[in-house]
Amino acid sequence: MTDTASTRLQRRDDLGWAGRDRNDPEVVALREHLAANNGLAGLDILEPGEIDRAVTLFRRDGFVVVADALTPEQTQILRHGCDEVIDEIIALDDDRFGNRGSHRYSFGGSSITRSQLHRPEWQMLLDLPTVTPILAAIFGSGDYMLRAASGDFCLPGAVEYQPLHADTRDFESRSSTPYNSFSDPRGHLTLRDLPCPYVCVNFLPQDITRLNGPTRQIPGTQHSRAPMPTLDEEPEWMRLSTVCPVPAGAVQIRDVRAWHGGTPNVSDEARSIPNLEFYAPWYREPVSPSITYEDHRRLSPHAQHLTRFLVADSSETLVTGPTLRPDPPIVPLDAV
Template sequence: MSKPPHLTDDPNALSTPLDELGWVNVEPNAADVVELREYLRANNGIRGLEILTPDQVDEATRVFYRDGFVVVRDVLSDDQLAFIRGGCDEVIHEILSRDANRFGNRGSHRYSFGGSSLTGHLVHRPEWSMLVDLPSVTPILTSIFGSANYISRGGGGDFCLPGAKEYQALHADMSDRREYTPPGSTHLYTFGSFHDPRGKLNYRDLPCPYVCCNFLMVDFTAFNGATRQIPGTQHSQQPIPDLNEEPEWMKLSAVCPAPAGSVLIRDVRAWHGGTPNLSDEVRAIPNAEFYAPWFREPMRHSMPYAIFDALSEHGKDVCRFIVADSNEEVKTGYRDDIGSVRPQSKRG
């Protein structure tokens, strides 16, 4: 695919300090921005947000199954946090050098790491492969899944720049299997995996099939784009509200305050979305993603064998479905459209 007309290269981005890459064509001191920033400062954040420690494995599991997510602090050492921050810094600069106007691939000033990548993931980089088997997180995942035999589907995450002044609509990261051919196309797209031919169950009736671990590179604050999570929605059969239907309390249900070095462990079925980043810092949350032992979706070979070979024994076991053969080249890099052009499925 060639570069689409809405994207313009920005070679200056490569040498621009990370936190100066935002506020493109957006005025930080505009009246509406100042008003929203102060409103978020005063009102944003989940009241009584529980933040646990890595040793609270049983409590983390309980909160996860109650709310569809849990925050655990201090899961990254200072060295690990610096390492993954460095990887994010490099990748963010490379992505933005392809998008001068900050069009984004999840809305203006808002980007998916994996969506930008040719493989759909970033586990070809050691910073991301490190996240697959952290001693502070692995026991919690084992408890959540009830087994150590869960598997990795890869890892990516997202980031939003200062100047991302719009909310991202609430959504879930998986669905029942459905097929769709766009008008004028002959290509059949398949979305999702689970399908009950009897029509009695859907993916929301299942135990948790798919967990995403988002790692906080900076403190989540009221106005720097913290993820909002709607507690207890992982099994909800109600339609997810559009932005214009969403009640105010949901827009203010951000996972903040929470410190850098924490992990936000999510059941991806729980409703969630991005919030405005009206700060002066980039908010990045690289992730590692895992399937339950009994669940599968198609997985591409996104991890080179050399990266795999450096993992722990548990890490190797977890990554056995995404590792390339030792003689197989994993083509890495970025999509020409950085993921800003996506096939559209009909909304269910």
Template sequence: MNIKEKVSSIKEAFTLLGVDESTLSAQEKKDLDEKGYVVFENLINEKWLKELKEKYEELVAIEGNKGGTEVHQEVGTKRLSNLMNKGEVFDGCYTHPKVLAAIHHILKRDFKVSAMNGRDSVKGHGLQALHEDWNDSFFEEGVVEQDGDYRNPNDPFNVAISLWMLDEFKEDNGATRVVPGTHLKKAPQFCIDDRMADHPEQVLVTGKAGTVVVMNSHLWHGGTNNISGEPRKVLHPYYVAREFKQQQDQRKHITKETYDRISPAARYILDVEGAF
């Protein structure tokens, strides 16, 4: 396929980006199936990591209290959004073959980027209620049945996310907590009373800078308090099954500069083909 041709399926995009059945190991697939997440250590090389951190800090300084306004702001955090339009350095985050293979293993069908945000909680902040990244209205609309604690095994997974650790995630600087296996359950608001409290089965996802985690976004998870005050910058390329709306309308926000720079495969994954 010529690189200039329009890409019309995730299969074509994967061919161009080098994603195939061997991209994930059997153990990585098992982790996604059973735990609901997988950890890729050292996925970001040293040079790229340095560039990502510098760009993140530059954008935080420029945007100040307006950071994250394209999608979401949060008290006590340095948020960024719309990162696909804020530097070539971010292009490889939402198109990384390992990440895309893991996202597809979770969703098992065509998908697109929903948003790409950044989050860095400051000292004394960052605790989030246990949640899944799926709109509650879908439960009300009957997309997911509410009887019992477990999902209907025939219900598909609709969202998945990757966490790009630009700083080391430690137990005391706001590392993400997850409850392994709960992607097979209903959303936590239907199963537990106090979602801010520690869960007896929760695990803190720690890792060195350069680590990337891919997570089934139906997994119960949330940020923890940054006790030490050390930075814990993280990027969140977030994906949704292609039949649903994006958290951030990529076609509305895509710039001509970004569109001209990225590949046809990236345009397909952002769902912006023909925007210009």
């Protein structure tokens, strides 16, 4: 890393607040309100060895938080990698319009491949002894697969709430989206009636505080068929149901069916939550090639198995880079 790049990565306070005044009275009032009230009461933060309890909380709440998943060195490597990608992405967006709302971005949705798996920092996360046993226990098998290496970040000045949503849904027309697969022709079952088909592991390269955009998570909603409230309908307790404070180096493991959403970042630093997304051994949706044949060969045997459906052919050049409008090739898994 050059001295110029290193200096830029250490200065994160110049990234946000484009078109926003951090000292606006409404922003100041929001900051004070969040500082006093934000966060899930009684949030359990486990240690990596508490595998059975992690599974219990995951199945009860739709998520679980585990501290010390990354070493301090790994945390620093991941933070620098995220900062480099952030700089590449926002260079395309001077006005900070974002692609997940103002000042809010998807790491995958801002990549040509819809993934950051070509980056060594995300590859580092594939085979962690602190995380792999928990995932195997959740899925009841080690034969799960990686969907993508993604995540999101929000900049200072992301003052709006993101609507509550889930990250997967029942089958829709392929003309609508290729990223869904389950459908019961009888109309009896939905994706929410099944065991967890799809897990997201969010890695935290910085502390998550009450002010820097913690994820709000509504416990126990992974099986709910109730309609999600709109922002206008959402009660205040849901807006404050955020996963914080959580120390850097932790992970949040989520059932992606559970209701969740982004919250305001009224701090002075970017907040990154890179992730890995996994399908259960019995569940599949289309995926996009996102790692070169050469990089795949350098992974551990376990990581190679996880990424077996994401490898570009050895004769192909994997085109990577930032974009705010990704349009990668989609590969149905039955064609791999």
